[in-house]
Amino acid sequence: MPRLVLVPGFTQTASSWREVVTALGPSVDARAIDVPVAESFAATAAAVGEAGGRAVYCGYSMGGRLCLRLAIDRPDLVAGLVLVSSTAGIQDTSEQAARMASDEELAQFVEREGVDAFLERWLAQPLFAGVPPDAPGLSDRRQLSSAFVAHCLRQLGVGTMDPMWARLEDLHMPVGVVWGEADAKYQALGQLMARAVANSIPCEVRRSGHAIHLEQPHALASALETVLAYMRD
Secondary structure: OOEEEEEOOOOOOHHHHHHHHHHHOOOOOEEEOOOOOOOOHHHHHHHHHHHHOOEEEEEEOHHHHHHHHHHHHOOOOEEEEEEEOOOOOOOOHHHHHHHHHHHHHHHHHHHHHOHHHHHHHHHOOHHHOOOOOOOOOOOHHHHOOHHHHHHHHHHOOOOOOOOOHHHHHHOOOOEEEEEEOOOHHHHHHHHHHHHHOOOEEEEEEOOOOOOHHHHOHHHHHHHHHHHHHHHHO
16 A cells, blocks of 8 residues: 655645544554645646655645646556545636735735734634644744745645646546535535546545644544545455
């Protein structure tokens, strides 16, 4: 069985996966990595593959989009895929342009005001209301540089990446699609992705919002074990 590589979301580090890795236990060779720095979304996805090698890839939100890009570009490296609270992109060009403009405003904010001020603004969104104050990795975020956060907004945002909806049918590895019960937007997106993938394993995590690995790490570990068991069969 290939190792499990865990890729964090925007403004997160590998440490955000700590409780999920603990819940999986020693029987699963799980390794969390930081998002590498590269010049574009596709190049960053490739760098994730270079860091992880052949593996089952699980990514949360931005990390999920990077893992999806890797699975499309380098299916030889992706034995299985788990997309947590993620999407295949924005298909409407006007909506995509609006998201890019919003992310550019945020990039300028973090460059001007610093990471602490940015995180206070970012984490105040209703999307993250369910994240406990002692969730793993929250303090590590404050060690990120303004330049890195701005780079992620400009190069790795959902508005910047090419939509991948038309390529979902090309995925032939098992694909777990996970969303939180209280996360209506990503529930709808997850269901759309699951219907488009031949070997999809949809999973809803109860009593969770968007940041499932922080809100319900044990439930997410169980979902990951389901996908891994599917691969063993």
